[in-house]
Amino acid sequence: MSAAEMIGIFIETLIVVSILMLHVSYVVYFERKVIGHMQCRMGPMRVGWHGLLQPIADAIKLFFKEDIIPSQADKPIFYVAPLIGVLAALGSVAVIPMWEGFSIANLNIGILYILALSSVGSYAVILGGWASNSKYSFLGGLRSAAQVISYEIAMGLSLVGVMLMSGSANLSDIVHAQAGHWFIFTQPVAFFVFVIAIFAETNRVPFDMPEAETELVAGYATEYSGIRFGLFFMAEYAGMFVMSAFAVTCFLGGWSGPAFLPGFVWFILKVYAFIFLYFWIRATLPRYRYDQLMGLGWKLFIPLALANVVFTALMKIL
Amino acid sequence: MDLPITITLMDIRAIVPELTLICVGLIIMLLDLVVKKKDLVALAGIAGTVLALFGTYKLYGVTDTQFVFSNMFVLDGYANFFKVIFYINLILTICISIKYMEIEKSSFGEYYALLLFATSGMMIMASAADLIVLYLGLELMALSTYILTGLMRKQPRSNEAAIKYFFLGAFSSAFLLYGISLTYGMTGTTNIKEIAFAISTLGIADNPIMYLGLIFMIVAFSFKVALAPFHMWAPDVYEGAPTSITAFMSVGPKAAGFAVMGRILMGAFGDMQAQWVTVLIPLAVLTMATGSIIALSQTNIKRMLAYSSIAHAGYILLGIIAGTPEGLTASVNYLMIYTFMNIGAFAIVIMLRSKGFQGENLDDYKGLAKSHPVAAALMLIFMFSLAGIPPTAGFIGKFYVFMELIGSGYTPLAIIAIIFSAISAFFYLRIVVYMYMKDAEQEIVLTQSPTMNIALAVTSVMVLVLGIFPSFLLYFVRYSIMGY
């Protein structure tokens, strides 16, 4: 690989990451607006036209807030934890194909790569919770650990169906394999399991036990403040963005769509539609109880996903 | 893209006995859900074993040595004979454990399923023609026995035994894998036949890396068959495990360990015989010494039998040291005899266990001849056999091993073995003395059950018959190993 190519990739990465960051901050705005309107409120209105500058104001505020570290905290881990979260979330973007022929790294093991990074991302929550040396944080961290392990299995198994259908773990190939019909139609069970698993994986309502404010104040992030809290926040929304993009790629045909709009636009539209689903559910459903969540994962979704794998494989042979 | 399908019906046929055992194990676990009486589950286990035995019988002699599953699995007389040992071990173990596990309040269906899985692991080990298959079979066997050891969850010593066994077993697996990887690195293959071929064509028999890999593998197998100085786990584990499991693992894993030892050392490292013999001789001497001498000071019969089984491992090793097919025959012959006499002895130990009474101290055997003459007489037979006193089978086993050892020119080693054998007679006969010449300190109630009686009858008759007519078994073993 020549130096020019390397610099090219570097610049590419920089552009994608900065665009992603912008999106992430506006996803927060989007959420507040959507939920506001669902609850017959206006959402943020003060900063800029209809509150459009609100995310930037928030970011500036978080930057200049005092960075408090509890005296009994395990400092190195306390520092590192939010960074792991952000890195894992951003790293996943590298393999997602955004339009025909474009992804920063077109890996043959794209699916596995995202699964690997998402499991690394769970360390951020666990370690952040542990290093804070606070009961609320600790409980949040433990819950997250158990939840992520349980649902990762279901998520991986539901993707096996997709891999079987497309015969590849390369995300671009998977999009191409959906040229006829999207996998949401041929793999409805897998899609169902996958969507629920990514809700658990990203700690979103109705599975937001690790940061359940009514029980645990703010869960693993209780002791964090200032920019470190901001990083956790960013990791969560970036994770949501990445998982939505992942779902779109694997089940909703990725960038493909009628030709009157370019592929990239279709891709973004689908991702936002999926993110809207996140908000919609958040505004609608109450939180699950923790033991019910675990029971559901192990007793329903894993067997369901397994059955789907067996069924798909049988269909493939016959 | 089209996959090259390399599996034929012949391949499946070769693993029918293993498949049978695993399937019956699964069925037993399902049966356990609906059947309340665990005797039925146990009988299903025995039936499955008989079915597998029938499968092995059908495969016996019909085919010559046959490699299946891309040369991963070998079907020959050697493997089949070991499988017969495993079946006998399994059936006898199930027979002696039905009543016992009820008394221990640990009569679960999984118990029998795990016994079957462990046995299928041993069978895979005996038939392994590739180090990867060998390792997986070994782990299947080991994992099942770890669980079985810790099955009496309420008893701290059972838990302790399971943990010790697990840690040391995992440690020995690490050694095995290290040895396999070194061998693979040097020869470029994990197939046993190809390793032998590579050693001779590449001329790496003198290479220290091969030597190190060989030693690591021997260390791992020594852990499994409890050769000193890798026997540390055995007494604690044998004492803590449920007695029926102690009987099971004092025979099964040991036989499986020797099966792979014979196959690996003679099959893969045949060209390095000079090297491995120099490793094995000190191991054998140390093992016989440790087993025979430390057993003298034991007061718990399970611990005593543990040391006794360590000593026996030493004798069996002697046949492999002889390094000839006849030596191997003698070892395998010994293993078969050992199966009967050792399980017989443990069956008596189990009979002494009744509700609220452990019956594991040597003192509990005092005066047994007066209160229970038949049990005492049977114990006498097994103790004589373990000590190697004619006309029992134990004598025949030792006799052939020592003969082959002398025939191969290891006379001093044979003399050492005979000396230790004489020492070991002391602690076996002490039990006989306790039973016949001491007065009882307390009333002993024997726990009897039909299956237990059958097991005792079979083992005692076999010990006597094989002792008086040894040629039948020996012929059988020779015929099996012939092609090897």
Place this chain on the structure above:
Amino acid sequence: MTLQQIYFGYFATMMTIISLLVVSRKNPVHSVLWMLVLFVHMAGLYLFLNAEFLAAVQIIVYAGAIMVLFLFVIMLLNLRKEEKEFRLQKQWPVSAVTAVLFLVVLVSILGKITVLPELGEYSIDMINAQGSLMTIGNVLYTKYLLPFEIASVLLLVAIVGAVVLAKKRIE
């Protein structure tokens, strides 16, 4: 020095240093974290060997599942007391001597490594042409079918064992 050598040198050195850190940390959670870093380096080494599938699986299985379980258990045990105690057992001199002897043996055989006259059929070019996922799949389901299936029974036994030993029995 070629790029490959630098790359390998980095990973080999770092893995050695990190392994030492894993065993020498007083706080078990720190040990687990260093172990995590070690696994990431291991995955890097797999990538270096063109085994991308193994690299991903290394992270998913070891970092994503096994180490999380370790962390979970360590956190539940709350080992704060252990941190302050002297961590070596009484017999550590014996262990140290054994370890050093082992090291000497391993170092002394380093020079004896011989390179095989011919390599196997799976060259890097072939694997790259086919993709490592495809190659592993093909080999696993044809040549290594039997070990693969035995491994499945092995895992079943492990599950059964966990349930048998840990489940509450109604008596």
